[in-house]
Amino acid sequence: MRMIDKRVPSAAEAVADIADGSSIMVGGFGEAGSPIELIHALIDQGASDLTIISNNAGSGEVGLAALFKERRVSKVICSFPKTLNSTVFPELYREGFTELELVPQGTLAERIRAGGAGVPAFYTPTAVGTPLAKGKELRVLNGREYLLEFGLRADYALIKGLIADTHGNVLYNKTARNFAPIMATAADVTIVQVAQVAEPGAIDPETVVTPGIFVDRVVEVAKPAHESELIAAGVCYP
């Protein structure tokens, strides 16, 4: 039997093969669940012309906002790019450097879920009659109007958990879970950073949130930084 061990020694090695032009799902809702160390490793690595799929566009000049500031992101698929104490994305957007595909939050979540579940498209009532319905197929089902939306996949997912075992089973922390479990299903390569890596058996199978089949690489970041703490300390990455 071949041993399974998805550990990678460092964040740098975990993101080393991400090529220019890749699409990347990035977990997090605000700072909760943002995989800062993986994003910083991606900045160091240098890949550009990226498509980022993430609920927000980052705060301050660390993490996701720093990736934008380094002009690595040509397109973002996002529900809420307005953020506190950050002018990074607004400036790139107004300049026309970074394209925005604005998606309602629940539609973004369901597009990712569908992409990961092998469902290419679905109908949703969200956004009917609004500017975000423009160009979308409208269909009446059971007497109500719905919009056609497409499943979303990416080359990579960068997510943050609390504990993973070497098989890639993941537990999360509170509301830092948010998009991570669905993004893990929808990327060709899912990379998770966790505060602790455990041996198989350390996590009760009844409590596993993301089963290891959805995870390719596990990196231990014992004391992950929080966006707000870095911003309060005046950090600008790199």
Next chain:
Amino acid sequence: MKKQTETIGWTREGMAQRLAQDIPNGSYVNLGIGIPELVARFVPEGRMFIYHTENGLLGMGPSPAEGAGDPELINAGKRHVTANLGAAYFHHADSFAMIRGGHLDLSVLGAMQIAQNGDLANWSTGKADAIPAVGGAMDLVAGVKQVFVITQHCTKAGEPKLVEACSYPLTGQGVVDRIYSNLAVIDITPDGFRVVSLCPGVDFETVQERTGAPLLPAHE
């Protein structure tokens, strides 16, 4: 219609307290950012509401003590919150299944404009230089069983927010059930805006003067 900039009627807290009186015991409620958040302070005696926050928590509790916040325990407004006994965490697809699937009883939202047919505009001014950001508002109004709007009756510039037709980009079509403003509680009906009750000390004509569409009086 003249512009109305003086402050009359209920305070923000008064509006929130009035709205809270109309939420049945045991309701699952999503509160938007701003005035809607105040509703949680006014749970009537003998009732319990369970608060949903779309970033993945059911059973949201009040803000923690200053300095005791956990950056990974936040609400949709990205503020530190707590989790009550019996709370549950879940991922975003489950969270919006609760919303879009009609499992939540009530969504309380702010508004920029509400039309007499229940159209809501609350996410964008549509200005060319604005950074568009929608969040979960379109999902909430499309899926939650009841949608209450809580808002000042007029804008800071004194323009009516209750209008014949919205000029701002819509969040949803015909989605609002009831409005709680500083002046009155108003239902959206097939015949348009109908007053349910007036703020004490405010008369019907005063509300009509500040409303951009015809108002129907309360049923006797």
